[in-house]
Amino acid sequence: MNFSMLKQAQELKAKLDKAQKELDNTVVEGDAGRGTVKVSVNGQQKVLSVKIAPEVINPTKPQHLEELVVKAANDAIGKSRKMAAKQLSGLTGGLKIPGLT
Numbered sequence: 001m002n003f004s005m006l007k008q009a010q011e012l013k014a015k016l017d018k019a020q021k022e023l024d025n026t027v028v029e030g031d032a033g034r035g036t037v038k039v040s041v042n043g044q045q046k047v048l049s050v051k052i053a054p055e056v057i058n059p060t061k062p063q064h065l066e067e068l069v070v071k072a073a074n075d076a077i078g079k080s081r082k083m084a085a086k087q088l089s090g091l092t093g094g095l096k097i098p099g100l101t
Helices: 003-025 062-092
Strands: 027-032 037-042 047-052
Touching: 003 037, 003 062, 027 062, 037 062, 047 062
Parallel strands: none
Antiparallel strands: 027 037, 037 047
């Protein structure tokens, strides 16, 4: 067994664990409807909050608000994925490791 390779693997794992913790604490925001709906997610794509401006709440057109929430969430998740991929690719040398991004 190559102990040098094992040590490198352990160091990479430690760096990846640290990066994952940092992503947990990093927050990005997506928005829709010119900022009337905002969704915050962390670097793990976990939704943290949804903020809706009162002026877009129309009981007769709930589908409009639903669409804005979906757009804002997708915007936030997309930003989070790009940020995570950028951060993790620096550690993995560009290798695509399943489950990391």
